Amino acid sequence: MSKEKKYRIGTYLILIPAILFLFPKVYAQHESKTINDSWKFYQGECKAAASATYDDSAWNSIHLPHTWNTDAYTEKKYYQGTGWYRRTLTLPQNWQTKQVFLKLDAASKAATIYMNGRKIGEHNGGYTACTFDITPFCSFDAPNSLAIHVDNARQDIPPISADFTFFGGIYRDVWLTAVPKQHFHLTNYGSEGIFISTPQVSEEKGTILIRGEIKNDAEQKASLELEHIIYNPDGSIAQTQKQSIQIKGGELYSFRTETAPILSPRLWAPEAPHLYRIESILRDKKTKAILDHSNHHTGFRWFSFDGKTGFSLNGKPYKLRGICRHQDQKTIGVALTDEMHRRDMKLMKEMGANFIRISHYPQDDALLEMCDKLGMLAWEEIPIIDIVPGTPGYAENCENNLREMIRQHYNHPSIITWGYMNEILLVTQRRYKKEEELKPVLERTLSLANRLEKVLKEEDSTRVSTMAFHGSNSYNEVGLGNITDIVGWNLYQGWYGGDLTGFERFLTEQHKKHPSHPMIVSEYGAGSDKRLHSLQPHAFDFSIEYQQKYLEHYLPILEETPYICGGTHWNFIDFSSALRDESMPRINNKGLVYSGRSPKDVYYYYKAAWRQDIPVLHIASRDWTHRSGVQHGKAPVPLPVKVYTNLPEVELFIDGKSLGKQKTENYTVTFQVPFSRKKHFISAQAENKESDQSISMIEDALHINFTPIPANLNETNLRNLELAVNVGSNCFYTSDESQLTWLPDQPYTESSWGYIGGESRNSQTQVENTHDGPLFQTLRNEIEGYCFDVPNGVYEVEFLFTDIFRENAATVYQLGRESGVESRENIFDIVINGESVEENFSPCRESGYFHALRKRYNITNFRNKIEIRFPVRNGKSFLNGIKLRKLY
Numbered sequence: 001m002s003k004e005k006k007y008r009i010g011t012y013l014i015l016i017p018a019i020l021f022l023f024p025k026v027y028a029q030h031e032s033k034t035i036n037d038s039w040k041f042y043q044g045e046c047k048a049a050a051s052a053t054y055d056d057s058a059w060n061s062i063h064l065p066h067t068w069n070t071d072a073y074t075e076k077k078y079y080q081g082t083g084w085y086r087r088t089l090t091l092p093q094n095w096q097t098k099q100v101f102l103k104l105d106a107a108s109k110a111a112t113i114y115m116n117g118r119k120i121g122e123h124n125g126g127y128t129a130c131t132f133d134i135t136p137f138c139s140f141d142a143p144n145s146l147a148i149h150v151d152n153a154r155q156d157i158p159p160i161s162a163d164f165t166f167f168g169g170i171y172r173d174v175w176l177t178a179v180p181k182q183h184f185h186l187t188n189y190g191s192e193g194i195f196i197s198t199p200q201v202s203e204e205k206g207t208i209l210i211r212g213e214i215k216n217d218a219e220q221k222a223s224l225e226l227e228h229i230i231y232n233p234d235g236s237i238a239q240t241q242k243q244s245i246q247i248k249g250g251e252l253y254s255f256r257t258e259t260a261p262i263l264s265p266r267l268w269a270p271e272a273p274h275l276y277r278i279e280s281i282l283r284d285k286k287t288k289a290i291l292d293h294s295n296h297h298t299g300f301r302w303f304s305f306d307g308k309t310g311f312s313l314n315g316k317p318y319k320l321r322g323i324c325r326h327q328d329q330k331t332i333g334v335a336l337t338d339e340m341h342r343r344d345m346k347l348m349k350e351m352g353a354n355f356i357r358i359s360h361y362p363q364d365d366a367l368l369e370m371c372d373k374l375g376m377l378a379w380e381e382i383p384i385i386d387i388v389p390g391t392p393g394y395a396e397n398c399e400n401n402l403r404e405m406i407r408q409h410y411n412h413p414s415i416i417t418w419g420y421m422n423e424i425l426l427v428t429q430r431r432y433k434k435e436e437e438l439k440p441v442l443e444r445t446l447s448l449a450n451r452l453e454k455v456l457k458e459e460d461s462t463r464v465s466t467m468a469f470h471g472s473n474s475y476n477e478v479g480l481g482n483i484t485d486i487v488g489w490n491l492y493q494g495w496y497g498g499d500l501t502g503f504e505r506f507l508t509e510q511h512k513k514h515p516s517h518p519m520i521v522s523e524y525g526a527g528s529d530k531r532l533h534s535l536q537p538h539a540f541d542f543s544i545e546y547q548q549k550y551l552e553h554y555l556p557i558l559e560e561t562p563y564i565c566g567g568t569h570w571n572f573i574d575f576s577s578a579l580r581d582e583s584m585p586r587i588n589n590k591g592l593v594y595s596g597r598s599p600k601d602v603y604y605y606y607k608a609a610w611r612q613d614i615p616v617l618h619i620a621s622r623d624w625t626h627r628s629g630v631q632h633g634k635a636p637v638p639l640p641v642k643v644y645t646n647l648p649e650v651e652l653f654i655d656g657k658s659l660g661k662q663k664t665e666n667y668t669v670t671f672q673v674p675f676s677r678k679k680h681f682i683s684a685q686a687e688n689k690e691s692d693q694s695i696s697m698i699e700d701a702l703h704i705n706f707t708p709i710p711a712n713l714n715e716t717n718l719r720n721l722e723l724a725v726n727v728g729s730n731c732f733y734t735s736d737e738s739q740l741t742w743l744p745d746q747p748y749t750e751s752s753w754g755y756i757g758g759e760s761r762n763s764q765t766q767v768e769n770t771h772d773g774p775l776f777q778t779l780r781n782e783i784e785g786y787c788f789d790v791p792n793g794v795y796e797v798e799f800l801f802t803d804i805f806r807e808n809a810a811t812v813y814q815l816g817r818e819s820g821v822e823s824r825e826n827i828f829d830i831v832i833n834g835e836s837v838e839e840n841f842s843p844c845r846e847s848g849y850f851h852a853l854r855k856r857y858n859i860t861n862f863r864n865k866i867e868i869r870f871p872v873r874n875g876k877s878f879l880n881g882i883k884l885r886k887l888y
């Protein structure tokens with residue numbers, strides 16, 4: 001430690017007693033605290049609850065943050081309606097001379113606030129804060145009753161359509177603030193009333209512009225002094241600015257101060273997020289008593305987006321390595337604590353991301369604070385999604401939400417762009433096919449976009465505007481393509497449709513057509529489910545392996561195409577989308593981390609690619625620790641084991657024995673590993689050369705369990721075998737409930753087992769009556785039979801059926817994807833070794849469409865073979881799963 005620093009600490013030590021002495025006098029003026037505890041909640045309508053004397057003793061006791069929609073994890077039709085929150089507020093006597101404010105950080109989607117039976121005000125918008133001056137409603141003789149009516153069913157407030165759950169409730173903090181009569185303007189669209197920007201910024205010098213308003217809530221005029229102290233990132237004072245203010249009673253006074261240039265400012269960047277602090281102090285001019293007091297951070301950074309060269313930060317080309325982030329977590333919904341938001345930011349940072357798309361709505365202040373402090377550039381947006389409805393008041397609410405978002409988060413240097421529409425033509429075009437129906441919807445969409453663009457620029461000229469489009473050129477055709485400064489493309493080639501290479505083809509084409517338009521790939525992703533694994537993964541099988549394959553294709557293109565500013569992966573988390581079915585009903589499982597935030601293996605692909613500052617080596621099989629495979633004789637079963645790494649070469653070991661070294665390509669190395677035992681110890685090693693002198697060994701290791709399934713079934717290997725087959729699927733499926741693995745299907749060959757005839761089909765509709773949905777969602781259509789060449793004995797054969805042959809509207813979020821399933825009724829027999837065990841069997845009659853059905857038969861095999869046939873009576877035959885066990 002330098003001498004100078006020691007000396008400084010010494011001075012601070014001497015100052016501390018003096019500060020402690022001064023503190024209560026100086027800072028007690030502006031008091032702010034959360035009132036998250038001691039609330040009562042009622043779900044439903046209860047008009048009388050606004051009244052001061054209403055008896056809420058029968059209501060539930062809750063604390064904030066709170067949502068009433070934990071049902072969205074089980075119900076498609078989660079509760080969208082109203083709820084009431086009540087609590088009492090006992091105010092300190094010394095607040096009588098003050099101005100008192102109530103702030104709701106978020107109540108979804110709309111809130112009406114009552115105090116002592118009187119209406120204070122209302123707020124429309126579920127993702128932005130609102131502040132009310134409650135002074136005239138406050139009582140100091142008796143406890144006050146506070147009642148808040150919340151509604152998440154409103155159709156005039158965005159979002160009204162989207163692929164996520166519109167959780168209802170007061171799900172962020174509620175604050176109570178008391179300040180002297182002269183104070184910063186606290187009812188300015190939920191902001192703190194102070195706006196900070198850096199009008200001049202370069203490596204040589206930067207200035208800070210501080211704007212805001214002061215309110216005098218007294219009747220008399222006041223003489224005030226406003227001081228801004230600018231602190232360097234190291235805490236030392238850079239400058240102070242002082243001004244005198246005369247303000248009449250009831251008046252609002254605007255101030256605007258630009259600092260003198262700060263020379264060679266320390267720049268803000270994700271790699272070094274240096275923050276300058278601005279402390280604004282409002283004093284009584286005469287007594288010097290502090291009236292109000294406020295702190296903000298700012299950072300010196302500049303950026304540009306270019307259609308040809310992409311994004312640049314502080315004058316240098318810079319790739320935006322981003323993720324989109326939803327804000328929920330199973331099973332608590334959106335009622336996350338601040339530390340949970342911070343945890344997410346740390347996980348993203350740890351992964352190496354430098355950019356976040358705060359999607360699809362403004363998020364918690366705790367998140368924004370971390371963007372600034374950890375260094376994460378940000379895109380924030382309001383939730384106008386899928387379609388612009390004609391509902392009266394909608395556009396007005398959009399405009400207000402936009403102003404609120406910008407004013408509330410204006411001071412965060414991390415934010416570089418504001419957005420206001422996502423895939424706005426998606427539902428528009430699906431719903432209105434006829435030209436004359438479509439026309440007025442397009443007109444109001446364009447008119448809202450133009451209106452919001454104007455508001456955005458009026459509110460903030462220091463950042464750029466953006467919109468996100470789905471992969472259709474119509475945005476350009478209808479004139480939405482050139483409204484915002486930059487455009488985001490949400491691209492899912494190789495997922496919802498087309499093949500993986502469609503991604504680069506789409507980008508190339510757009511770039512050719514609009515070479516000057518800066519582009520971000522604002523979404524791309526594929527779903528994955530830890531229960532599903534495949535050696536031949538394909539789109540929509542929800543295997544962990546297809547998600548990896550998809551992302552391993554997309555990321556290099558994003559990294560290597562200079563005109564692409566960057567990408568934001570969809571989504572950081574497996575998030576709640578109550579309307580969705582697929583492999584995990586109610587969940588969109590495109591996350592890089594699970595809903596509980598434990599990373600999927602593919603998280604480490606990103607980490608390997610993006611963290612160049614540390615060695616990354618991860619055996620990508622945490623999601624697949626229970627493996628199974630078909631074994632020929634006693635030969636080991638070769639199965640791939642992948643390693644994600646940013647080191648040049650990896651050596652892999654099985655139970656201590658080396659499988660040799662391989663060179664890394666695209667941050668991956670894949671070994672064919674011979675599995676033969678119940679449990680193997682797999683380890684990986686790689687040299688990390690920090691310099692010529694210093695080489696260290698980086699290691700990772702894990703256990704993988706293995707269950708071999710004999711290709712040829714005989715007396716000895718059958719005894720304890722449970723041969724379970726995921727019929728119609730390329731995937732291994734391991735049940736969460738039983739841990740049993742169902743093998744991918746195979747065609748029958750002599751002396752082995754497998755299906756005869758038919759073709760694979762699948763459905764994305766939820767299957768009722770089971771926890772093993774994915775097993776039932778795949779089937780073999782028009783199957784003729786199934787055969788096991790097994791020795792004589794007594795066997796148990798189990799069939800799994802679910803009739804999926806009913807047209808079921810695919811959700812709009814399956815973008816271009818059609819289910820392709822025709823409606824029909826299927827009736828067939830089940831014949832085992834020549835004997836009918838079922839005649840005129842109709843799975844849908846027995847249990848209903850999309851219901852899981854399991855049928856088990858004990859049979860005695862005299863033919864050294866179990867041959868099953870499905871003669872058809874009506875429609876077609878099918879089979880979803882089959883299981884064989886030898887009993888005797």
Ligand code: GCB
Nearest residue numbers: 163422423490523588590813
């Ligand atoms: C999109 C939407 C997003 C969805 C996502 C998906 O394009 O913008 O809200 O969740 O696709 O997973 O389909």
Ligand code: CA
Nearest residue numbers: 727775778880
């Ligand atoms: Ca199946």
